[in-house]
Amino acid sequence: MLIAKIIIKLFGKKVGTDELNNSYYEIGNRRMVYYAKEAEPSAIPPLWHAWLHKSRISAPEGDEKNIPWQIVAHANKSGRVNRYYPKFKDKDLNTRESWIP
Numbered sequence: 001m002l003i004a005k006i007i008i009k010l011f012g013k014k015v016g017t018d019e020l021n022n023s024y025y026e027i028g029n030r031r032m033v034y035y036a037k038e039a040e041p042s043a044i045p046p047l048w049h050a051w052l053h054k055s056r057i058s059a060p061e062g063d064e065k066n067i068p069w070q071i072v073a074h075a076n077k078s079g080r081v082n083r084y085y086p087k088f089k090d091k092d093l094n095t096r097e098s099w100i101p
Contacts, residue, residue: 008034015059018045024052024059042076 012025012032020043021036031052033044044052046067047060066072077083 005034008032015051016062018048018060020045022048024048040075043074045072046070 012027015024023034025032050056
């Protein structure tokens with residue numbers, strides 16, 4: 001991680017930052033992101049994700065808005081304390097019958 005940070009700071013050209021303060025860099029034809037906090041790729045905004053994967057040529061401008069069908073990116077919560085866990089009711093559990101051959 002330290003080596004990547006040094007390489008980005010020495011050779012990288014800063015292209016911009018997003019609303020989460022992640023910094024985006026370009027080194028030659030490679031595009032990279034330096035995360036402000038925890039490295040969480042699922043929290044990259046859609047416009048910056050498109051730029052990283054070369055679906056768009058230019059980096060998003062500050063005043064650019066998402067297309068209406070795009071939602072705000074949220075971090076993937078799998079494996080964490082606040083993950084999604086379905087709520088079962090007692091009646092749902094008692095209505096199941098085991099299979100008897």
